[in-house]
Amino acid sequence: MKDKGRKDRGTKGWNHMADEVILLSDGGGGERMIDLVRREILSRFGPADGSGELARLADAARIESPGAALAFTTDSYVVRPLEFPGGDIGRLAISGTVNDLACLGARPVALSLALILEEGLERALLGRMLDSAAAAAREVGAAVVCGDTKVVERGSADGLFITTSGIGVIETGRRLGAEQIRPGDKVLVSGTVGDHGIAVMSRREGLRFEAAVQSDVAPLWPLAETILAASPNLRALKDPTRGGLAAAVNELAEAAGVRMRIDEAAVPVRPAVAGACEVLGLDVLNVANEGKFVVVAPADEAEAVLRAMRSHPLGRQAAVIGEVLEGAARGPRITLRTRIGGERVLEMPYGEDLPRIC
Numbered sequence: 001m002k003d004k005g006r007k008d009r010g011t012k013g014w015n016h017m018a019d020e021v022i023l024l025s026d027g028g029g030g031e032r033m034i035d036l037v038r039r040e041i042l043s044r045f046g047p048a049d050g051s052g053e054l055a056r057l058a059d060a061a062r063i064e065s066p067g068a069a070l071a072f073t074t075d076s077y078v079v080r081p082l083e084f085p086g087g088d089i090g091r092l093a094i095s096g097t098v099n100d101l102a103c104l105g106a107r108p109v110a111l112s113l114a115l116i117l118e119e120g121l122e123r124a125l126l127g128r129m130l131d132s133a134a135a136a137a138r139e140v141g142a143a144v145v146c147g148d149t150k151v152v153e154r155g156s157a158d159g160l161f162i163t164t165s166g167i168g169v170i171e172t173g174r175r176l177g178a179e180q181i182r183p184g185d186k187v188l189v190s191g192t193v194g195d196h197g198i199a200v201m202s203r204r205e206g207l208r209f210e211a212a213v214q215s216d217v218a219p220l221w222p223l224a225e226t227i228l229a230a231s232p233n234l235r236a237l238k239d240p241t242r243g244g245l246a247a248a249v250n251e252l253a254e255a256a257g258v259r260m261r262i263d264e265a266a267v268p269v270r271p272a273v274a275g276a277c278e279v280l281g282l283d284v285l286n287v288a289n290e291g292k293f294v295v296v297a298p299a300d301e302a303e304a305v306l307r308a309m310r311s312h313p314l315g316r317q318a319a320v321i322g323e324v325l326e327g328a329a330r331g332p333r334i335t336l337r338t339r340i341g342g343e344r345v346l347e348m349p350y351g352e353d354l355p356r357i358c
Contacts, residue, residue, distance in 0.1 A: 029242025029288070030349035056255070058177060059103035059239060062170065069172070071106035073097055074165035080158050080356040082129060084203040086195075086214030089162055090133035092290060092358060095219040096241070097166040098140050102224035103237040103293075105176045106168025108142040113164055115149045118157035129160060140221040142166070158356075174228070178255035180235040186302035187260055187322035188295040190223060190315045191216065193245050194273045197287035200357045202276070211272035216291030223314040227295060230308035235296040239289070241358055243349045246285040246334070248294045249322075250348040253333040262322035262346060263337045285336075286349045288357050296324065 026036045037057065046055045053061045060073035077093040098108045113133065117126065137144055199215035201207065220239070228234060236256075240248035245267065253260050269284050277284040291314065297305045302320055309315030334346040 025350070027242075028349065029244075029247050030286075032350060033242070034348075056177070057251070058255075059100040060106065060166075060168070062104055062175075062177075069170040069174075071101045071104040071168040071170055072166070073100040074163065075100065076161060076163040077358060078158065078161050078356055079200060079358055081200075081203055082125065082159055084215055085199045085212060087199075087217035087290070088129055088132050089160060090129035090131070091136045092217050093162040093164045094133045094136035094142075095217050095290060096239075096358065097164040098136075098142065098219040098221050099239045099290075099293075101166050101168035102221045103176065103239060104168070104170060105174045105224065105228055105234075105237070106170045107225075108140050108166055108168045108219075108221055110145045110167045111137060111142050111164055112166070113144050113147040113162065115147070116157050116161040116163075117149065117151045118159050119151060119154040121159050126160065129162075133162075136219050140219045176234060176236050178236055178252050181252065181256035181258055181296050181324055182235070182298075183258060183324050183326045184299050185235055185296050185324040186299050186320055187249065187262065187324065188297065188302065188305060188309070188318060188320050189240075189245065189267065190220075190293040190295065190309050191291075191317040192268045192270045192273065193240065193289055193292060194269060194277060194284040194287035196290040197244070197282075197357050198273050198276045201280070207276070209272050209276050211270075213270070213272050213276060216289055218291035218314055220291060220293060220314060223293065223309065223312050226308045226312045226315070227293070227305055230304045231297045231301040233298050233301060234305070235298065236294075237296075238294040240292060240294050241288050241290060244284070244286045244288055245294065246283070246346050247349055249334050249346070252294070252296065253324075253327075256324075256327070258327040259325040259331075259333055259335070260322055261325060261335050261337060261343075265337075265339050266319050266321045268317045268319050285346065290358060299323075 025032045046052055060071040063070045063072055075096050077089055079089050082089045101108045195216040198213045238248045249260055309318035332345040335343050336346040337343055
């Protein structure tokens, strides 16, 4: 299988050692992570012809069963620190799995919770994380029905790692995904971007900003229900986690075989987050979110979707940020109309600007 990072970036950032060992950037949601998944995982578990549910690399897998379609997903959470402004690893783990199910239009019904505990972890801290996870599950009416617990030696796990899996039910006739996207569709985002990544970084590095930055971490199924009710022909939902908005729209466009044009001025960003990114030298479009959707809707349903999101507490600052264009066999998938009126390519992030944020 071709090495995408090597093809697209030449020798920049690559050396012999980078090909032989796993780097932190291999888990960042960008080109390196996609390359790792394709070379090491799909090559072993996916069908030889590149077909099948795993090869879609979607947020969750769609499983057809008699009488209903199900969604199934799993994810691991390794955030540092465990508690951050606006959330913690417990809420993050439940929210992330619920949101992956919601991206297929699936109502979450059953979750698993597996814990890797580091020797020396305070029981009071563990209790707070589990209380937070339980509260997030109750918000969407999902039950934690199974799990596992392991304890590892001191220094092996940053205190606590959590793996969650989830099963959701998809309403008959509903099908969301990149394959549904068509030229002329509108691209929306459900609120401000970059909040989660900057909130985690501020706590980790002891940074102080003029205004407090809170993580947006939240289970989004209630918002998804609102969006689905407003758009009978909704194309796709995507949660822009690792790699941020830039990674999310690039993944959708590549999977759909289309191009997109995003309007930078239309993307909602909190002033404190924009300022923090400027100080830290980060592109806010690459910074992770844990409580937002990227939404692709038909043009004639986009305004209804926008009104519906803005009517919901989790979507007050929603915006239409771009449009879907005809695809091209070569060239960039995403162009960004800049604030000063020009255009530039919005590339898939390469590695990871902010490690250990989800």
